[in-house]
Amino acid sequence: MSHDTNRTLLYDIVTQKCGSGVADTVRAFLAAQYPLMVVIMKNRSSLEVSAVIQGHSTLNEVMTTLLNAREVFEQSRSVDIRDEVFKVFEKSLNCVKKRRKSLKVFKFFGECLIIRFPS
Numbered sequence: 001m002s003h004d005t006n007r008t009l010l011y012d013i014v015t016q017k018c019g020s021g022v023a024d025t026v027r028a029f030l031a032a033q034y035p036l037m038v039v040i041m042k043n044r045s046s047l048e049v050s051a052v053i054q055g056h057s058t059l060n061e062v063m064t065t066l067l068n069a070r071e072v073f074e075q076s077r078s079v080d081i082r083d084e085v086f087k088v089f090e091k092s093l094n095c096v097k098k099r100r101k102s103l104k105v106f107k108f109f110g111e112c113l114i115i116r117f118p119s
Contacts, residue, residue: 007031018047025049037062039069043076 015023022040029036035055040047050069053062 002031022047022049025052029054039066041069041073041076044080 011023011027014026033054037053039051041050050072051065053065
């Protein structure tokens with residue numbers, strides 16, 4: 001980032017392609033801290049910075065950071081899938097509730113859906 005025009009161009013491209021949140025993260029680093037590897041993940045409908053790896057990082061630091069970023073992404077994806085499954089169950093149970101008025105409240109614990117049907 002030797003010239004201000006290059007820095008401005010970088011910020012404009014990152015803002016346009018990834019959004020202002022990612023651009024703000026990149027903007028926070030000084031020119032002396034470059035080169036950077038920015039790990040971006042999609043969380044729901046937005047992009048967010050999962051990790052930033054600076055050029056002076058060792059191989060172990062890079063690998064640890066990348067593996068951690070992947071783990072965070074997998075956890076986020078798992079939560080998104082669970083939420084989506086829960087929505088489908090909720091819609092299905094609402095249909096059942098309409099037909100069977102005595103159906104009690106259900107709860108979602110981790111990976112288990114608990115439904116209480118009265119006898």
